[in-house]
Amino acid sequence: xxxxLRLIPADPLDQLARTLxxxxxxxxxxxxxxxxxxxxxxxxxxxxxxxxxxxxxxxEERSGIVLEHVAGGWAFRASREEAAACARLFERPAQRNxxxxxxxxxxxxxxxGPCSRPDIARIRGVAAxxxxxxxxxxxxxxxxxxxxxxxGAIRYRTTPLFERVFGxxxxxxxxxxxxxxxxxxxxxxxxxxxxEKRSA
Amino acid sequence: xxxxLRLIPADPLDQLARTLxxxxxxxxxxxxxxxxxxxxxxxxxxxxxxxxxxxxxxxEERSGIVLEHVAGGWAFRASREEAAACARLFERPAQRNxxxxxxxxxxxxxxxGPCSRPDIARIRGVAAxxxxxxxxxxxxxxxxxxxxxxxGAIRYRTTPLFERVFGxxxxxxxxxxxxxxxxxxxxxxxxxxxxEKRSA
Amino acid sequence: MIVRELELDLDAFEGPFDLLLALVLKEExxxxxxxxxxxxxxxxxxxxxKEExxxxxxGEFLVLIAALxxxxxxxxxxxxxxxxAELDPEEAAEELARRLAEYRRAKEAAGWLRDRLAGxxxxxxxxxxxxxxxxxxxxxAPQDPEALAGxxxxxxxxxPDVSLSHMALRFPPVSLFLERFRxxxxxxxxxxxxxxxxxxxxxxxxxxxxxxLELRRAGELAIEQAAPFAPIRVSxxxxxxxxxxxxxxxxxxxxx
Numbered sequence: 343x344x345x346x347l348r349l350i351p352a353d354p355l356d357q358l359a360r361t362l363x364x365x366x367x368x369x370x371x372x373x374x375x376x377x378x379x380x381x382x383x384x385x386x387x388x389x390x391x392x393x394x395x396x397x398x399x400x401x402e403e404r405s406g407i408v409l410e411h412v413a414g415g416w417a418f419r420a421s422r423e424e425a426a427a428c429a430r431l432f433e434r435p436a437q438r439n440x441x442x443x444x445x446x447x448x449x450x451x452x453x454x455g456p457c458s459r460p461d462i463a464r465i466r467g468v469a470a471x472x473x474x475x476x477x478x479x480x481x482x483x484x485x486x487x488x489x490x491x492x493x494g495a496i497r498y499r500t501t502p503l504f505e506r507v508f509g510x511x512x513x514x515x516x517x518x519x520x521x522x523x524x525x526x527x528x529x530x531x532x533x534x535x536x537x538e539k540r541s542a
Numbered sequence: 543x544x545x546x547l548r549l550i551p552a553d554p555l556d557q558l559a560r561t562l563x564x565x566x567x568x569x570x571x572x573x574x575x576x577x578x579x580x581x582x583x584x585x586x587x588x589x590x591x592x593x594x595x596x597x598x599x600x601x602e603e604r605s606g607i608v609l610e611h612v613a614g615g616w617a618f619r620a621s622r623e624e625a626a627a628c629a630r631l632f633e634r635p636a637q638r639n640x641x642x643x644x645x646x647x648x649x650x651x652x653x654x655g656p657c658s659r660p661d662i663a664r665i666r667g668v669a670a671x672x673x674x675x676x677x678x679x680x681x682x683x684x685x686x687x688x689x690x691x692x693x694g695a696i697r698y699r700t701t702p703l704f705e706r707v708f709g710x711x712x713x714x715x716x717x718x719x720x721x722x723x724x725x726x727x728x729x730x731x732x733x734x735x736x737x738e739k740r741s742a
Numbered sequence: 743m744i745v746r747e748l749e750l751d752l753d754a755f756e757g758p759f760d761l762l763l764a765l766v767l768k769e770e771x772x773x774x775x776x777x778x779x780x781x782x783x784x785x786x787x788x789x790x791x792k793e794e795x796x797x798x799x800x801g802e803f804l805v806l807i808a809a810l811x812x813x814x815x816x817x818x819x820x821x822x823x824x825x826x827a828e829l830d831p832e833e834a835a836e837e838l839a840r841r842l843a844e845y846r847r848a849k850e851a852a853g854w855l856r857d858r859l860a861g862x863x864x865x866x867x868x869x870x871x872x873x874x875x876x877x878x879x880x881x882x883a884p885q886d887p888e889a890l891a892g893x894x895x896x897x898x899x900x901x902p903d904v905s906l907s908h909m910a911l912r913f914p915p916v917s918l919f920l921e922r923f924r925x926x927x928x929x930x931x932x933x934x935x936x937x938x939x940x941x942x943x944x945x946x947x948x949x950x951x952x953x954x955l956e957l958r959r960a961g962e963l964a965i966e967q968a969a970p971f972a973p974i975r976v977s978x979x980x981x982x983x984x985x986x987x988x989x990x991x992x993x994x995x996x997x998x
Contacts (some may be wrong), residue, residue: 363606364624365631367567368875370868373631381631406563407607410865417867424564425864431581432568432866440859442744442852443798449851465844466805475669485668487642494740494896496642496668508855509862517854519847570870610874619874632876640885646897649890665897680882708887717891722898732898739900 358384358392359399366396371502372415413505414512447473448482451498452516456486458495474498482507558584558592559599566596566609566618574615643673648682651698652716654730656686658695665733667740674698682707743799745806746849748788752780763806763846766813773814779955782807786955800916808948809842919953923976927963932977935965 361382365373378393379386393409393416400409400418408421420428440448447470450462462470477483478498486499505512561582565573578593579586593609593616600609600618608621620628640648647670650662662670677683678698686699705712723729746760754775755762762781765771785803789796871877926933935954939947954976957963966975 360606360621361624361627364620365606365627367607367618368620368628368872369631370871370875377631381627383627383630406560406565407567418567419865419867420564420568421560422864424561425866427561427565427581427583428568428866430583431565431573431577434863434866440856441798442802445852445855446848449855450848452855453848453851465848478669485641485643488896490896494899496666506867507862508858509865516851519850519854564866568866568868569873570868571873612874617873619872625876628876639883640889642893645889645893649893650897652890653894682882707882708885708890710887715887717887719891719894719898722895729894729898733894736898736900 355388355392355395358382358388359395362389362392362396366409366416366418369417372413372417372506374415378416410509411511412509413502417506441473441476443470443473444476448477448500448504451477451483452500452504452513453519456497456499458489458497460495461497555588555592555595558582558588559595562589562592562596563599566616569617572612572614572617577615641673641676643668643670644676647673647677648700648704650733651683652700652704652713653719653726654733655726656697656699658689658697660693660695661689661697665737667737743788743792743796745785745799745802748781748785748803750781750784752777759806763810766810773810776810776814778807778810778814781810782952782955786952786959790959804948804952805845809845811948916949916953916956919950920957923950923953923957923963927976927978932975935974935976937973 361384362378365378365381373381375386375389375393379389382389384392397409399405400407402408402421403423406421406424407418410417410419443466446466447462450465451457454461454465459470459474462474474483478485481501482504483498484501486497488494489497500513504510510516561584562578565578565581573581575586575589575593579589582589584592597609599605600607602608602621603623606621606624607618610617610619643666646666647662650665651657654661654665659670659674662674674683680703681701682704683698684701686697688694689697700713710716719729723732746758746763748759750757750759750762754777755765755771759781762771762776766773766776785807789799923938926938935950939950942950954963954965954974958965961979964977964979966977967973
């Protein structure tokens with residue numbers, strides 16, 4: 343290729359794309375733009391441009407390997423078309439048979455942020471011990487220090503694996519739910535209306 | 543491609559190559575021809591042919607990802623050109639800190655003296671298995687015989703490496719904890735008493 | 743077993759439990775018209791079809807039915823409101839409303855996660871390190887021994903005395919009441935349900951009531967009620983008089 347008018351250093355983007363491929367194939371978790379830039383010894387803007395090239399090469403229906411933006415970084419995975427073959431050889435990552443209790447617990451930890459078992463039990467109305475143990479074992483939640491206010495109960499947060507398994511770029515991708523405040527106000531008004539009817 | 547005499551179903555080799563790419567990018571150990579064939583649902587000869595295609599696509603100087611034949615089978619690795627970038631990725635500054643779980647486990651073992659996993663779990667109010675495994679792997683704790691009580695669980699003690707990392711000449715240099723207990727026995731009794739209250 | 747998918751066939755409502763809950767919350771269905779005992783019976787029948795006691799479903803069901811009972815009781819018994827909760831009515835209404843709303847939101851979020859998981863189940867990725875990645879030991883940075891002391895002090899900290907009224911709802915196991923009622927009927931041929939549970943909290947009463955229904959289903963006792971809201975009289979059945987001690991309901995064994 344001949345680029346006589348180019349003033350930017352002559353390191354072609356193609357070469358950087360190759361470096362990124364190498365980094366992504368050895369990494370054990372998604373890599374952020376900053377991590378890629380630091381390892382590649384290049385600047386973040388160029389890394390973003392090169393990632394676009396990698397993404398074109400490793401896309402669904404074009405390759406068995408697909409580049410995805412997940413859990414705050416970039417990672418390779420198998421293409422969806424090859425899921426059946428993968429399922430014959432590998433465990434589905436940490437997601438089989440999540441019980442309703444586990445899903446509710448996971449939802450609370452994801453939405454509320456770091457919270458303790460008593461916090462979770464308060465919302466669910468039943469003890470959350472076995473669901474928490476199960477999610478810890480699957481690596482979907484992790485300890486996040488102790489709650490110094492509430493007698494040092496251990497608090498939990500979701501892990502990057504959670505985001506990865508659920509295909510989320512970040513927790514901010516979780517949909518907004520109906521506002522608890524509004525819901526609670528509505529129910530409270532109804533209770534009050536009932537009380538008034540009675541005293542009338 | 544025209545293969546009028548072929549009796550095997552006309553699944554093109556390209557498609558099989560994609561399946562192999564997917565399997566190889568998910569695997570955390572090299573895969574043998576037999577494993578690949580079983581997962582792809584194809585026969586070993588065709589898998590070998592398709593691997594040749596994959597090898598052409600993922601070769602030194604052509605891609606950052608390289609297909610490699612090693613003892614256990616086939617695996618992807620980073621290309622040699624990118625060794626420096628990969629080394630930078632893995633030698634990220636060693637400012638790794640201990641998790642709360644690891645720190646607590648270490649504090650218990652250091653202050654109370656040799657304890658078993660059930661001991662640690664009782665005091666922490668939560669299982670300590672992964673923290674113990676992590677500390678063992680880092681060489682900060684080591685096995686110290688078995689509990690004489692029923693069950694005979696393995697007990698753990700801190701190591702000389704632990705003392706080095708924490709800048710201690712010996713365990714007697716640990717910060718005093720007069721408010722918790724005067725000596726190891728006192729501290730242990732206090733921790734057990736609190737743990738009991740917490741679980742009540 | 744998914745409690746909210748429990749199919750109901752009541753006079754006032756036909757459909758899944760989930761929908762009933764939604765209609766009640768939207769005030770499109772008056773709880774005073776809903777036969778809550780019918781819901782309990784439907785649940786117990788589903789439970790009985792299973793080989794094993796589904797504790798998770800029981801817990802979830804108890805929470806939902808207790809909330810409904812409380813709402814219904816408020817609508818039905820204006821004068822007993824003070825007895826219904828130690829909290830003043832304002833606080834109780836506030837707390838109950840907040841709890842129901844929060845729980846409903848958690849369920850909604852869990853439903854979203856379930857759907858998401860189903861849609862993303864065909865994304866396979868490597869969970870461990872790469873097979874031929876360079877292995878580098880990342881050494882630990884020097885640590886401060888004060889961090890150890892701090893961690894231990896936190897572990898030695900007394901838990902605060904927490905009022906259980908805003909902590910998790912605690913349900914005593916149904917099996918406790920199964921045993922208690924069996925014992926009562928061994929000593930007496932009949933007893934009055936209200937009298938027996940008068941001293942208990944509402945949640946315990948809910949568990950006791952489930953135990954009562956379970957024992958009736960198993961034919962271990964008979965229940966009589968002269969009129970709606972009249973006292974519930976519990977008595978030994980004939981067969982129970984004959985072979986009182988031989989029976990061990992499998993349910994109890996499993997739930998022990």
